[in-house]
Amino acid sequence: MIRKIFSLIMVAVMMTALAVPALAESRASKTPEVRNEVIGDPIHVVRGDADDNGEVNVADVIIVFRACMGLITLDPASQGFLNADCDGNGEINVADAIITSRIAMGLGGY
Numbered sequence: 001m002i003r004k005i006f007s008l009i010m011v012a013v014m015m016t017a018l019a020v021p022a023l024a025e026s027r028a029s030k031t032p033e034v035r036n037e038v039i040g041d042p043i044h045v046v047r048g049d050a051d052d053n054g055e056v057n058v059a060d061v062i063i064v065f066r067a068c069m070g071l072i073t074l075d076p077a078s079q080g081f082l083n084a085d086c087d088g089n090g091e092i093n094v095a096d097a098i099i100t101s102r103i104a105m106g107l108g109g110y
Helices: 002-028 058-068 079-084 094-104
Strands: 033-035 042-044
Touching: 058 079, 058 094
Parallel strands: none
Antiparallel strands: 033 042
């Protein structure tokens, strides 16, 4: 009985381990495109890249955490704000900080 339960748990864990990276990869490949309202040019958004240096790392995580705590303010018209707003709701909050942390650790955004 215990072996059967253990086997079922192991199968579930293995199936989850195979499904999660594929899901994260499919979501990560869908980079949103935002249009500049004044000019109409496409703006490339790099989710989590709050300092807009082309990569997501611990510096971005710190910026997003500080912004969601109200210690700093990011200009809503800046590229850094667009990148930091990972969930696209127009504000920097804890969800954005968590998503940025996961991206920086290589776990994917969701």
